[in-house]
Every structure is written in structure tokens, then in C-alpha cells.
Amino acid sequence: MSDKDSQEPTDQLPKEIRDLMKSSPFKTFFVGKSEKNPDSPAEDDQGAEAHEETLKRIQGFNLKPREIRDYLDRFVIQQAEAKKVLSVAICDHYNHVRQCIENPSLREIDYAKQNILLLGPTGVGKTYLMRCIARLIGVPFVKADATKFSETGYVGGDVEDLVRDLVKAADGDVELAQYGIVYIDEIDKIASSGSTTGGGGRDVSGRGVQINLLKLMEETEVNLHSQTDLAAQMQAMMEMQRTGRSRKRTINTRHILFIVSGAFDKLSEQIKRRVQSSSIGFAAGAAGAVAAARAHVTHDSDFLRLAQSRDIIDYGMEPEFVGRLPVRVACQALTAADLEKILVTSEGSILSQYRADFAGYGIDFEITQPAVCEIAAQAYQENTGARGLMTVLERVFRNFKFELPSTAVKAFRVDEKTIAEPEAVLCSLLRENAQKQHEVLRADVNAFAQRFQTDYGFELVFDDGAVDVLIEQSLAADKTIRALCEDKFHNFHHGLKLLVADDGGDGSKRFVITRDVVENPDKAISRWVVERFKKTS
Known part of the structure; x- marks a missing residue:
């Protein structure tokens, strides 16, 4: 085959193949977003407008860390230190993105990213914090669960899919995606099973996933299409046929901010043993420092605030992986009083959701303060953080939601007795409205x-x-x-x-x-x- 033949344009392909390409569900892969698509000029214009709009939003970003903290306070109760750390990280990241967009030469300068590790027991708001931030930020953002990845990608996902998803979140705009934010939850579930503490680890591939992730968190070139992506390979073949050379389609992760979180269930026990043993046989000064640190501990999970790199490594995380997460912050366990505040003051309160559910049937309810306290107390006993609130509310309201929409009841009152004996209160309510029910x-x-x-x-x-x-x-x-x-x-x-x-x-x-x-x-x-x-x- 001559050079001329190898560079034959797509237009010279057999008509049947060109028709198949036009009607294929993978058409968008054959004609990339960065190439001109004569069949959809409106789509190109729309993509350009979205790109400009995002750039304007980033360039006009002027929030201060305290303002982001105040925004998070509307939805998440407590976790002051985590809010502070995340607010600073988001502001720093935005400022860096803006500077790189205004002065492209800064992209090649080494930048020490403040990748963050969030620790804390289940239900304290780690994921909810990031969900609220995702609504606020303007750069591309993706969230994933670490447990869905495997070392090879054949069973489960490939960690590089995170970066590809970031490009999708940016509507194919690689320039914007390279400044995005990746949030990975359940990171403790990929701890190596051979950890000295036996703290966990789902299988031997956990170590491989960590190694692949740490490359992403530092700096690497990620192919925008995986090797198992048939449509991408077909696109590359068509491009080679059209131009005679393949175009490099990669994204660099140098400026992508990574935030990971995990419960690290048994890590607090490990730190507690270390702290207790370190206070034996030490000098008075060292023992006093340990005692001062322990003075702020009211729950075993509070020991996570004393976590050191060695503790996390012993738990089963690779040293290099831990090193890529220089910023660490522990979320505190929620008390019954905190759960009460969540019900009453949080804009994202589950109680508001239940009000909306009943409102869908034209029903309203009044809840007394003692009832709120009782719900919070029972939820605290569940030991699942804010998730315990839904457990209690579901138990209380389950039959109310089933029965009342088919009755004449349009309002009811929730008091301590309702929380203690929901069935009896419901039966009494139905008897009182028997005539209306007819x-x-x-x-x-x-x-x-x-x-x-x-x-x-x-x-x-x-x-x-x-x-x-x-x-x-x-x-x-x-x-x-x-x-x-x-x-x-x-x-x-x-x-x-x-x-x-x-x-x-x-x-x-x-x-x-x-x-x-x-x-x-x-x-x-x-x-x-x-x-x-x-x-x-």
C-alpha cells in the first residue's frame, strides 16, 4: 500500500461504511467533540458556549474560605475542621486553575497539590460535605466508590476511568478536565489484606489499586479511551485512515485535585493502643502532651484526629499512597445533640424530606421538641451517625405513610408517645376520623x-x-x-x-x-x- 493509499480520506471509503458510520450509535466517537462535525454545527456551538460559560465562572470566582465554610454550615452539622480544610483546598484549587487559564505557561510549573484524606466513622457527613461542594464548584467534579475498582480493570473498573469520567463531566473539554476534582469514597476498603492490624482489605488486588491510584494522584498521562473501548479504537482507525497518523489523545493529571475518604473502622482502636502505650515510661513532658491530646477525646473515633502516617500505613495503605495525601482531617462522631440539630436546622434534614413526602398526599404534621429529642436519642443508639435518623423515622412513620394517604386525615401531631408507640397512636388517629373516613x-x-x-x-x-x-x-x-x-x-x-x-x-x-x-x-x-x-x- 502506498503512502497515498494510507492517507485516503474517509470520504473515499465505500458508501456502505460511510452510511454505517453516520447511523451508528457510536457516531459521536467517530467524530470527536474537538473536530468539526458538519452534521451537528449547533452541537459544536452549544459546546463552545458551555466552555466559555465555565471559563467565565472560574475566572469570576471570588469566594473566600470562610464563605464556603458558611455555605457548608447550612447543610452539615459539626465537622468544623473538615469544613475549614475543604474550604481552603477548594479556594486554593480555584485560584490555581484561574492562574493557569490566564497564563498557560504556569501549567508546566511544578505544583504541590493539597490532596486530602477525610477520616471518620460512618454517617458523620463525609460524603455529604463533598456532595454540597459539588453543587457549589464550577470545575468538573466526579465521585466514585473505591470498591468498584480492581487492579487490572477486567473485574471492576479501571482507576483511569475516573479521569475519563472527569473529561465526560467537562463535556469532552480536556482543558477544563485537567483542573477538575476527583472524590473517592470508601478508600479504606482497598487496604491491603496483609496489614499488621488485620484492619481490613477486601482482597489482594487492593494493593494494586492503590499503586495505580497513586500514579494518578501524582502526575501521569491518561489515555482518554481505555484499551477495551471498541468504539475508541474504531475512531482511532478512522482517524489514521483519514490523516495517515494517529492523534495523541491523553490528559495529564498534574493539576487534578484528589479528595479521598473512608471510615477506617478499626484505625481508632489502633491509635488508642499506641497513645496509651506511649504514655507509659515516658518523660513527664511527653506524657503531659499525650494527656492533653486525650483530653479532647469523648468517643473512640475521636482518636482518628491523632492519626499519623505510620498508623495509616499499618492499617494497610501503601506508604507512597499515604504520601500523596498530605492533608488529613478527621471528622468527629455525632452526639445526640448534633443529631437533634440536623433534624431542626439543617437545610438537608431528613425530616424535611418526610414533610415533602406527606405533602405529596396533602398531609401535614406538627412535631414537638420532646419528640425531636427522642428521635435523636434513638438515632444515636443506632451508632450509624446521621443515617440513624432515617432508621428511626422510617420505623415511626412507616404505617402512617401507608395508611393516611387513603384517609380523610390531612394533619396530625407527632409527640413523644408517637415515637414510643406509633401503632397505637395511628389506630387512635384513625378512630377519631372514622366519620370523615366514611x-x-x-x-x-x-x-x-x-x-x-x-x-x-x-x-x-x-x-x-x-x-x-x-x-x-x-x-x-x-x-x-x-x-x-x-x-x-x-x-x-x-x-x-x-x-x-x-x-x-x-x-x-x-x-x-x-x-x-x-x-x-x-x-x-x-x-x-x-x-x-x-x-x-
């Missing part, structure tokens, strides 16, 4: 009649006796009026059609439903047919 059930009967007329063209008029028996059967069988009526009258329209047909099409389509009809619809139809036959014979 009105609701009557309305349900009328609603069924209206649907029946819409679907089949027959008007069913339920008299008082029929309505009463339907209500009685509904309550006795714990079944809704709709389900009860659909079960009783599911073939009723066939009999009514026979009645109308026997009248030569001139019969009335209005039928009165009595108690007897409700109790045995098939028998009623048979009786009506016989009566109609006698009249016409």
Missing part, C-alpha cells in the same frame, strides 16, 4: 362509577345501601374501595352490553346499584336479563 370512601365509590362510565359508557348509580355495604366490606377486608369494586364488577360491563343489545340498541344505559347487586353482581345481571326477556316476550 365520606372519603363514599367519594371513592363515586370515583369508581365515573371511571366505569368513561371506560364502558354505562352509568352506575350506587344507592345509600350499596355504598354502606361497600364501605363495610372495604374496612373488613382492609381493601381500598377501588380494588374492591374492580374485583366485584370486573365482568359487569359484559352483562350490561347484553341487556342493551336485547333492547335493539334503544335500552337505557343507566343502572341503579343496590345492596343486593353489590353482594352478588353476577346474580343481579342474570335477574335483569330474565326480567328484560319477560318484558319483551
